[in-house]
Amino acid sequence: MKQIRRSIERGGPGFVTLLPDEAEDMWHIYNLIRVGDIVQSQTIRKVINESTTGSTSSQRVHVRLTIEVEKIDFDPSESTLHLKGKNREENDLVKLGAYHTLDLEPSRKFTLKKIEWDTIDLERLDTALDPTTQADVAAVVLHEGLAHVCLLTPSMTLVRAKIDMQVPRKRKGFTSQHEKGIIRFLDATAAAFLKHVDFKIVKCCLIASRGFLNQQFMDHLVAYADNQGKKFTSEQKGKFLLAHSSSGFKHSLKEVLEDPNVAARLTDTKAQGEVKALKQFFEYMSIEPDRAYYGYKHVAHANAEQAIETLLIADSLFRSQDIATRKRYVKLVESARQNGANVLIFSSMHVSGEQLALLTGCAAILRFAMPELDEEQMSDDDEKRPEEESIS
Numbered sequence: 001m002k003q004i005r006r007s008i009e010r011g012g013p014g015f016v017t018l019l020p021d022e023a024e025d026m027w028h029i030y031n032l033i034r035v036g037d038i039v040q041s042q043t044i045r046k047v048i049n050e051s052t053t054g055s056t057s058s059q060r061v062h063v064r065l066t067i068e069v070e071k072i073d074f075d076p077s078e079s080t081l082h083l084k085g086k087n088r089e090e091n092d093l094v095k096l097g098a099y100h101t102l103d104l105e106p107s108r109k110f111t112l113k114k115i116e117w118d119t120i121d122l123e124r125l126d127t128a129l130d131p132t133t134q135a136d137v138a139a140v141v142l143h144e145g146l147a148h149v150c151l152l153t154p155s156m157t158l159v160r161a162k163i164d165m166q167v168p169r170k171r172k173g174f175t176s177q178h179e180k181g182i183i184r185f186l187d188a189t190a191a192a193f194l195k196h197v198d199f200k201i202v203k204c205c206l207i208a209s210r211g212f213l214n215q216q217f218m219d220h221l222v223a224y225a226d227n228q229g230k231k232f233t234s235e236q237k238g239k240f241l242l243a244h245s246s247s248g249f250k251h252s253l254k255e256v257l258e259d260p261n262v263a264a265r266l267t268d269t270k271a272q273g274e275v276k277a278l279k280q281f282f283e284y285m286s287i288e289p290d291r292a293y294y295g296y297k298h299v300a301h302a303n304a305e306q307a308i309e310t311l312l313i314a315d316s317l318f319r320s321q322d323i324a325t326r327k328r329y330v331k332l333v334e335s336a337r338q339n340g341a342n343v344l345i346f347s348s349m350h351v352s353g354e355q356l357a358l359l360t361g362c363a364a365i366l367r368f369a370m371p372e373l374d375e376e377q378m379s380d381d382d383e384k385r386p387e388e389e390s391i392s
Contacts, residue, residue, distance in 0.1 A: 001018055017112075020105070024153050026080065027347075034069070034326075063094065119330055140207045141208045142245075191224070207243070280310075293366070302364055313329065318330070
């Protein structure tokens with residue numbers, strides 16, 4: 001993402017003009033924009049003209065609109081952000097206060113204005129502008145007839161292709177039909193892999209399946225790439241890692257990432273760091289529960305005692321439309337960092353983030369046991385799972 005102009009006061013008002021380049025940029029923008037923010041961008045408006053004779057004609061014209069955001073919808077499959085709100089700058093085509101929808105997408109410039117740019121906002125903006133923030137892990141999870149080609153970025157798990165094909169069952173006397181079906185399936189998966197995986201960025205390619213299908217796909221992929229004139233180098237082949245998964249569904253990535261052999265290969269990626277921390281949290285809950293707590297009230301008490309070693313927090317909490325809720329979690333993050341805690345902000349589009357959301361979205365691994373926290377009664381609000389933004 002490119003920054004064109006910027007005038008921001010930390011903890012105060014300001015604006016930034018951005019030009020998103022990639023699909024992942026839209027995810028960062030989704031996390032930056034909140035209800036009440038002002039967004040200005042070009043859009044297309046349908047204008048109906050009526051002649052003196054009473055006949056009408058319509059045309060679509062480009063117009064620059066400035067809206068105060070009231071509703072935000074993110075479509076990750078299309079990498080498009082739909083913003084709805086009232087027009088705040090009158091022009092010849094749109095009256096002041098009229099409702100309109102702005103669609104933000106890659107290659108469309110826009111300006112974002114906020115009354116207050118807090119720490120989380122500025123960190124998200126800096127991350128989005130960092131060109132090294134790219135997908136450094138590719139993964140293919142598959143079983144016969146179903147495959148998901150995914151990219152794991154520092155912010156989310158992107159499903160780049162889903163291959164769902166009918167493969168004839170292997171029957172006595174009809175094995176050729178089964179083999180042809182498998183080849184068609186592997187061809188489609190290999191084509192999707194070559195289309196979406198950039199070896200200049202990707203550090204590791206995971207291929208996971210039941211049985212020996214992962215090895216079969218690996219061999220097929222190498223041969224398919226040769227036929228397409230995209231022969232893998234020895235360095236690229238060294239980036240592949242075969243692993244076990246129970247199925248070809250996206251959720252199988254969780255078990256793949258928790259595999260010790262996979263974890264060893266992915267130690268320098270952000271995604272694996274979060275998976276490792278969440279796994280450690282669950283282990284403490286089983287063997288040393290006085291060092292693992294979740295829910296805002298318990299975590300805030302532990303932070304007050306400077307007891308937090310690792311704070312695990314879901315980014316969905318920072319998208320809360322309730323300003324007070326957002327501010328208390330921003331304050332918790334800032335305070336935990338000042339106390340020397342390692343703070344990990346989990347994306348709700350990562351499998352690890354989805355798991356954390358089930359634990360209120362806020363959890364902590366403590367430096368020392370605090371059994372007295374068990375005596376603290378959580379309020380009804382603390383026990384509730386945080387409201388997640390709908391992503392469709």
